[in-house]
Amino acid sequence: MDLLAFARGPGMQWATAIFVAGVLWRLVGVALLRRKPDLSAPRVAAKWKGLRLIVLRSWPRKEFLGGTAFTEVMGYVFHIGFLVALFFYLPHVLFFADVAQGLLGVTFKGVFGVAWPTLPGGIIYFASAVSVAALIAVLVHRLVNPVKRLISNFDDYFSWFVTIAPIATGMAAYSHIGAPYQTLLALHLLSVELLMVWFPFGKLMHAFTIFAARGSTGMLFERKGATL
Amino acid sequence: MNPAKTIGERLAEAGVSRRAFLKFCTALASMMALPPAAGPAMAQAIATRERPSVIWLPFQECTGCTESITRSHTPTLESLIFDLVSLDYQETLMAAAGHQAEAVLAAAMKENFGKYLLIVDGSVPLVEDGAYSCTAGRSNLALLKEAAQGAAAIICVGTCSSYGGIPRAAPNPTQAVPVSAVVKDRPIVNVPGCPPIPVVITGVLAHYLTFGNLPELDPLGRPKAFYGETIHDRCYRRPFYDQGRFAKTFDDEGARSGWCLYELGCKGPVTYNACATLKWNAGTSFPIQSGHGCLGCSEPDFWDRGSFYRPLAAADWGSAKTVGAAAAAGVALGAAAAWAARRRQDRFVKEAAAPADRKPEG
């Protein structure tokens, strides 16, 4: 079995299984934890309003703007570029469509009446390049900023690596740079698999927890009468 | 046959003009990405050589490779192969049969020992000592071992002799293997394809005749000149791929407009072959041009790499069952972790509620 066959077959199967099991382990583990009883009387009746925090926390407060603007902007640039490449590049969409078909027996078109839109390769390449540049910028910032460097651990650096690797290998595969296409495609798939395997166990898990965490914190604050 | 005559003399006898031969060599040189001056040099070198003896052994195969080369239009480059070599043994094409044919084979191997080119199409079955494919009572395995001993080089024509091909597809009941799994001490060049492009076979022979050695090969033993790029690299539908325009079914508007066939399962991006440039049937067309995605037939194990109609991107992520099992395992693990955490909490609460029971610290 060659590298590509491994990456497309057993490698992908194991990575998918570990990803699914790991994510559910983390989510169920947190969801079933016993909450600390809050014995004080609620200050506000509609604590649901606290969900606003999900949105409010998505940009910096004015007071901190000077200190966090760079990280925030780069964070947005990276995430948008990454998500564009992930969800609007046809081969990726075909992969997700195949998974949806296999798990739920539905196609996007079958449910919504239109096919999932895709973007030309050039735009995807540009989005990926921007994303890589932003990732490099935040790494440099992390390394030169003494406070950030102090609070960074293996998880931060490794999560950064497994994030940039699929984008970089994907770009190399798209433009056939550095090795035969099959090798590049295999490396791209293997890097995605590494990302999937690491995902539930490191900080990348924030993709699944961030909004729930903000929401529950917001509700707690609201209940206590704090200004959001 | 009298092998003493040069190829040039024989071509002249056959009515092939010097000019036509020069054109043939120039075309081959350009296909092999050699500089333009290489054409005349090639013509000169080939014309002055004697025809090499060629023994063609068909093993576990469908004769498609032979069909491919013999059914090609005449007079074309590919048909010239028969003027360039002395084809001493080829079961499908030779007039002799039975014991006569076997005697021809034995004589050719003896007379040209160490010098003949061995062409093989078809894979070699190993199970039961190779009993699944025999000629004149002898297994392909035994015949290959014997014929390889006196071969100057071996050319594997087709995916079966190159990589095992369809006979080797799972569950491979005959334990079919490629020639390279049996013969280790002879130069081997693979010309895969199901079938291979006829002119590529001719090209390899012409290279051998010109330079006296085999062309530069890629890691899978294929001549780089013909297998150096993927179908996707040279596909005329590539601009549509880059623009994100894909045919969704074989008869939709996209298909009619010649859009990319990636979504319909085209394996062009991972297939190294020259179909997109050399094409088939005297340069008329190739599968993608006639509306069907590439099957990847010149790659090892192409038959077992999933459906021909499943997009390349749809990797084998498992099934609803495997993902369901992983999900169940994840939920169980999560529940167990939460249960353990709750027990710890309970212990804390209990200990906190009964401070009197605790021994004073210090």
Ligand code: SF4
């Ligand atoms: S039809 Fe196949 S080889 Fe041609 S551009 Fe599309 S994917 Fe590539």
